[in-house]
Amino acid sequence: MKNSIAERIADFLKNFPPFISLPFHDLVTIASEVKVVHAEKNQVLFKVGDATHPNFYIVKEGAIGLSVTSDAEEALIDKCDEGDILGLRPFFAKDNYLMTAKAREESLLYAIPIEIFKPYVEKNTEVLSFLLESFASNTRNPYDKVNKGKLISENVIYDDQSSEIQYFQPISYIKNPITTKRKNPVQSVAQLMTQYKIGSIIIEENDIPIGIITDKDLRSKIATGQFPITTPVEEIMSAPVVTVPENISVAETQLMMLKHNIGHLCVTLDGTNKSKIMGIISEHDVIVAQANNPGVLLKQTKRANRSKELKGIREKLTDLIQNSLDKNIPIQHICNLVGEINSAITKRAIELAIEKMEKQPPARFAWMNIGSQGRKEQLLMTDQDNALVFEDVEEENYDDVKKYFLELADKVTKTLNKIGYEFCPAEMMANNPMWCKSITDWNKQFNAWINTPGEKGILMCSIFFDYDFIYGDAALVESITENISKQVDNNQLFFAYLGTDALKNPPPLGFFRQFLVENDGEHKDSFDLKSRALMPLIDAARLLTLSQNCIGITNTYQRFKKMAELEPQNAHVFEECAEAFSVLLKFRTEEGLQHSSGGRYLNLNYLSKSDKVKLKNTFSPIQDIQDAIKSRFQLTYFT
Structure with a gap:
């Protein structure tokens, strides 16, 4: 007699790694031992320090958050959606869980007994390799666009070995460096260092290095009065010079600097201090060589x-x-x-x-x-x-x-x-005269937008109420902030207009939970990430913080976090909005980097099933926050 429940579970498993590597009859055998776990929203599946379970899990429906505790606060690391696997730790480690797994919404999971699954892992190298790589690398779900074919693990510590390769690459350095003669006065050396904005000068004789002066020498020997500024450089230079050959690696450079406790190395033709000067390496060059940090x-x-x-x-x-x-x-x-x-x-x-x-x-x-x-x-x-x-x-x-x-x-x-x-x-x-104004004119402008809001004024609010001081006198920007704070305080008409604008883009799902895409034009059938998903959250965050008179916070994620702090009774809604915004921004950034574009439009045909699920999961918080805005600002009839 057929086990219809096991076959339904097997039908689900066969779509996701590592189960896609197993024959269907094996999946049915495994599925017959699977337990279905129902998790209510906020229910903890396991937490940091818990003893490991005899099962690992795959998400059937819903979403499970993985988090760690950092500085006494719970920090969300990732979210597992449909097809994501979690709880792999018992396969490879005897110690307790290092993460907390908690349902972020009502969820269904399949609990797969480890002892039942182990024989299939041992005889199938593809499955074993998949699980090993996943546990070791702490990467994301199997259908992630960047890390396709890898899972989320509970091992949050990983070793990025790519930087090690860099250490053995030749270091770039300054060729044809500025040099001087031993009899020249220190003053002339200081002038050269200032002119060329450099921190050292090599003293040479017939193109051979005989010494070096650094800004440290000037501070410790000249600025302290130990030597007059007219002193010949040979009296304060460091000698002999530590020299290295061309093509020295980053690792060797660091070792030489540490060994001699110095910040500069002279590059010569054969690496000795008896051959021609070719260049100079500074500590800054070492830092640059390691990464674009x-x-x-x-x-x-x-x-x-x-x-x-x-x-x-x-x-x-x-x-x-x-x-x-x-x-x-x-x-x-x-x-x-x-x-x-x-x-x-x-x-x-x-x-x-x-x-x-x-x-x-x-x-x-x-x-x-x-x-x-x-x-x-x-x-x-x-x-x-x-x-x-x-x-x-x-x-x-x-x-x-x-x-x-x-x-x-x-x-x-x-x-x-x-x-x-x-x-x-x-x-x-x-450089537009409209947006280059005196402080009085700017305050008048903001007052007009706030106190006589119209369609154009509200459009300007979506741009000019998100500002960040960059250069000059910060007090001028603070003055604008103080003026805005006074004008928006309990200004119900302004919030009604701003709220209506925040509701202009409803959650982007159709009647049958289909994505609402562009109907015509250059981007026909593409999904507009900016207008349909990001802007509703950006507009909502701006409105809510302005209504709370939190004028100084402009970042959308931080705005939602601040609202969660101010209104703990509604914190779960604001937290979910913050997370949804992060997911959407990451989608847009990845899309933009991949296609050298603004990342605004997504071709849904190129998204995996799992990515589509992730994207749809961000729409629920949009609906929740828009419902809250309607209620809070009494916009049901106004709109």
Whole structure:
């Protein structure tokens, strides 16, 4: 007699690794021993420190969150959807669970006995390899676009060996370095170091290195008064010079610096201090060689003197984003890092533009990034949105002052365009006279948007209420923030308009739970991630925090987190919105990086079944938050 329940379970299992590697009759045998587990929302399947279960699990319906405890707080690591496997630890480790698994919604799981499944693992190398790799690598679900064919494990510690390869690559260094003679005064060396913005100079004789002076020598021997500035360099130089050959690896460079407790190495033709000088290696070169880490990119940004250099940094930043995604670094951490570097690039562009102006700024001013840049959510090379505010000046000087800042802004926006940030099609940039104003004019502008809201005013709110101070006098931006705070306080009419706007895009599922896609045009049959999914959450977060007078928080994820803190009774809704936003932003970023686009439109045909499930799971929080907005701001009839 056939076991219809076992066959239904086997029909499900056969669609997912590693079960796809097993014959169907084996799956039926396994399925006959499977237990169906029903988990209510927030029910814990297992937690950190629990003894391991005799089963591992595959999600049939719903979603299971995996989290760890960090600094006394529960940190969500990932979410398991349909077809995802969890609880592998008993296969490979005798110790207790290192993660907590908790149902994030009502869920059904299949509990597969490990002892029943083990014989199939032992005789099927594909299944064994799959499980081993999955447990060791802490990667994501089997149908993940980036890490296809790997599972989520409960082992949160992994070893990224790609960086080890870098250590044995030849290091890049400065060729044809600046040198000087032994009899030259220290003052001339200091002037050379200042002129070329370098931290060391080699002293040579017939192209042979005989010593080196670093900025540390200047601080410890000259600035302290130990030697006068007219002293010949040979009296304070370090000698002999530690030399290395060309093609030295990153690892060897680090060992040499550690061994001799120095920060510079001289590269010579044969690696000895008796042959021709070829270059110099600094500690900075070692850092750069190891990775495009954020600290290095920030330092490079501050040193950049041309838009071409800043463009190179922005391109490296794209690599950093891709590498971070590949390593499953949470998208919010990536946003924070990228936001800081984007801000530093803009700041440097402003500094370079001021240097090109004929005179210094005639009044105090501040530069603001607005929109997605203001929210620090711009991970892709999309267009620039910015604004400029300057202090109030005498009426007779106003036109001249504004003319100066418009010219400055024009230089900055053109530099940003060369770097890769396209001009805003709607001209929402600081070189537009509408968005370059005095503090009084800006406050009047915000007051008009808030107190006489109309369709155009609300559209502007979606851009200009998300701002981030970048450069200049922060007090000017704080003044705008204080004014907004006063104007929005208990302003029901403004919130009604803003709430109506936040509801303009309902959850993007049709009557039969089908994705709502574009019906015509260039992107026909594609899913608009920005308008249909991201913007409803962005608009909702803005509305809710403004209504709570939390003006200083602009990042969507942080806005929802703040709402969860302010309203613990509704925390689960806000937490789910924050998570949904992160998932959607990651989808958009991956799409944009893969196709060198803004990532706005998804071709659903290229998504796996599991990715479609993940995407649909983000729509439920959109519905929940929009229902809450209707109720909170009494918009049922207003809309």
